[in-house]
Amino acid sequence: MNKITNHLPTAELQALDAAHHMHPFTAGAALAKKGARVMTQGKGVWLTDSEGHKIIDGMAGLWCVNIGYGRSELGVVAARQMEELAYYNTFFQTTHVPAIALAAKLAELAPGDLNHVFFAGSGSEANDTNIRLVRRYWQIKEQPQKRIIIARKNGYHGSTMGGGSLGGMTYIHAHGGKIDGIEHIGQPHWWAEGGEMTPEAFGLMRAQELEAKILELGVENVAAFIGEPIQGAGGVIVPPSTYWPEIQRIVDKYGILLIADEVITGFGRTGNWFGSQTFGIKPHIMTIAKGLSSGYAPIGGSIVCDEIAKTVGEAGDFNHGYTYSGHPVAAAVALENLRILEEEKIIDHVRDVAHPYLAERWNALTDHPMVGEAKLVGLMGSIALTPDKATRAKFAGEEGKVGFRCRERCFANDLIMRHVGDRMIIAPPLVITPAEIDVLMERAWKSLDECYAGLKADGLFVSA
Helix, strand or coil, X not given: CCCCCCCCCHHHHHHHHHHHCCCCCCCHXXXXXXXXXXXXXXXXXXXXXXXXXXXXECCHHHHXXXXXXXXXXXXXXXXXXXXXXXXXXXXXXXXXXXXXXXXHHHHHHCCCCEXXXXXXXXXXXXXXXXXXXXXXXXXHCCCCCCCEEEEECCXXXXXXXXHHHHCCCHHHHCCCCCCCCEEEECCCCHHHHCCCCCHHHHHHHHHHHHHHHHHHHCHHHEEEEEECCCECXXXXXXXXXXXXXXXXXXXXXXXXXXXXXCCCCCCCCCCCCCHHHHHCCCCCEEEECHHHCCCCCCCEEEEEEHHHHHHHHCCCCCCCCCCCCCCHHHHHHHHHHHHHHHHCCHHHHHHHHHHHHHHHHHHHHHHCCCEEEEEEECCEEEEEECCCCCCCCCECCCCCHHHHHHHHHXXXXXXXXXXXXXXXXXXXXXXXXXXXXXXXXXXXXXXXXXXXXXXXXXXXXXXX
């Protein structure tokens, strides 16, 4: 068996990467000039790059490596499944054991009557499924005009044409447009948009934008509302306590389907199996991916309530699917990942050990002269960078420039902490220990101090 431990010198790898590899959400020419950082190994919460640097991964890859890197059990399961049945589809009245077992396990774990799973290869694909699924549902209900899905500005639901359209990020829409029948309302981002309102009043106001939009569009035209329990890629925006109860009241009042995008918040991230449980949301569909397999294999899906599954299932063919829907190897790996999460009580560790300890350290970041707000739910956190805490001011100049400088200092200090605009965000593997949290926080403080000193020296620590 080939194990690639020896490799070309870093500069040669970077040159090959620049010559042939197109990166997501990246300026290719700028990266080619700088050179990508080449990751070669992972263990627990740690990554090793091609130069031998040990990096603490404060983002769990892309929010997904919940059980940590290097769990050989998943490789063993994948190899065994490849030997038994490497691939078969589920299109033509066939199925296989891993898909059956995983669907049953997800039905057991999911709250309420979410008892059915339509598999996909990613969260983006699953949200594309959701668009067709809710439109088909209303079509069968003899209300085909109910096609509009309402989402939120700055929400993220993937980067396919469907998922990217559901998302409210205009810079994605700018690259190729968006599909029709998607509308957006404001986000519950009190720090940036709440003005003089209390968080609770602001949360109610933003939720009530959904009711206003439904009435504007006509309830007879609105199929569903989709939202992340916590906006992840938007900057770990934790909604005020009033927000989700009011959203729930509105969808219940008007009979609108509710889709909870649990791609990031699912599988322990918020201290429960699903973010919907953390916030008391009762969705008709949940979008899942990422932590479903801890990133060890590409897999996603839609967990669907009894009513939608029954309605669609009894109406004939549902003309939708992917070559890799319920891929047997990915499904087997996901099952093993769920076993580890459950048997090793990793979600209990998040709730009882890691979150309380990180919260204490994380909230103390507001003592830093550049940090105005710290938010943490489970192991999903953000800080707002500001030149003036009292007024929640933005920095002068282009938004995100300060966040980028801070991220670069983190990377230089062997900490992966991401920036969204001028917010810094973390979502470490769920297995992180208090000792590892100490390392993460030491490097975070150092990076903030260096960024602050640089801004001061360059005359950039000024309000817009």
